[in-house]
Amino acid sequence: MNDINRQFLLAARPSGMVKESDFEYRASPVPEIGDGEVLIRTSHISLDPSMRGQMENRADYVAPLQIGDVMRAGCVGTIVASRNPDFPEGIQVGGTFGMQDYCVSDGRNVPFRVFDADIDPTTALGVLGGTGMTAYFGLLEIGEPKPGDTVVISGAAGATGSVAGQIAKIHGCTVIGMAGSDEKCAWLTDELGFDASINYKTQDIGAELDRLCPNGINIYFDNVGGEILDLCLERIAMNARVVICGGISRYNATGPIPGPKNYFNLVFRRARMEGFIVLDYADRFPEASAVMQRWIDEGKLKQQATVIDGFRELPKALIRLFEGYNTGKLMVKTS
Ligand SMILES: NC(=O)c1ccc[n+]([C@@H]2O[C@H](COP(=O)([O-])OP(=O)(O)OC[C@H]3O[C@@H](n4cnc5c(N)ncnc54)[C@H](OP(=O)(O)O)[C@@H]3O)[C@@H](O)[C@H]2O)c1
Known part of the structure; x- marks a missing residue:
């Protein structure tokens, strides 16, 4: 386990193409967990076009992002510490954990989906994400x-x-x-x-x-x-x-x-x-995942991920998304 929590914060609201200087890197302490909470270690962080609108507060379907907030991002990770009997250590989970190594959740404040251990994280963040x-x-x-x-x-x-x-x-x-x-x-x-x-x-x-x-x-x-x-x-x-x-x-x-x-x-x-x-379809994600997994198993649905290695690459990776660098799902592997 890292002894720091690497994070990218929103440093500035972008004007035109998003820039690396719109992000600020910070090394924070690894958060402590309380009763009923779990500590999630992210392994893969998704880059999504909607991040651009959220940096500017143009995405009105989610809460506003303020300067200094941890950048919002979809992630897949593993529960590495737990004080919640429903979610023991070792479970693979996906959710909006942000551009950071660690995220604390009680299962409701930061909702997450549980993925079987044998599902590749690139699938959990891509076709099933x-x-x-x-x-x-x-x-x-x-x-x-x-x-x-x-x-x-x-x-x-x-x-x-x-x-x-x-x-x-x-x-x-x-x-x-x-x-x-x-x-x-x-x-x-x-x-x-x-x-x-x-x-x-x-x-x-x-x-x-x-x-x-x-x-x-x-x-x-x-x-x-x-x-x-x-x-x-x-x-x-x-x-x-x-x-x-x-x-x-x-x-x-x-x-x-x-x-x-x-x-x-x-x-x-x-x-x-x-x-x-x-x-708006979140309550039907399990149904869709089951169908999509079947199509994958039957060879009807192919998947591809473009995986960039290294947490510090996150800002550059978002810029690359808008430049068309990716084929299939773009993500950064952080650990
Ligand atoms: N409604 C929803 O709930 C929802 C949810 C998720 C995503 N979305 C939307 O779905 C779209 C795709 O998102 P994604 O995450 O799957 O990203 P993506 O398609 O994996 O990546 C973005 C791609 O867009 C292309 N692109 C960039 N600038 C362009 C331009 N000016 N004109 C045409 N193509 C351009 C690039 O490929 P090329 O090499 O082909 O240019 C780039 O690879 C986005 O508009 C996103 O906002 C909507």
């Missing part, structure tokens, strides 16, 4: 896929998009993914079984969508917003579902963000555009 749950509920509950649907996914080679696309394939859809490099696009089609991919940085997105979706788009699973959302709205089919999962193209933007120009197609095509927050 927040982004996997986001893909599952966003696609199935909001997207309502039907066999034969044409599904377009942006941010498709990332943690959420890569899983959403595979779930759409499992449900008999034709799936087209957009990603920012030829390597990522090849991974989508060659490894994950997507039907086609578009490199949104080098190809004519509109022309490719016209070619690949001759009958229009039944489901657009949007992770990026901006111009790509507009190009997809222009091509939605009758009764389409536009799933607003995220809008990463706007997270580091400065100044006013233009709205979608083609939203009125929602009227002409009797379509639906709906946002969601995965936390």
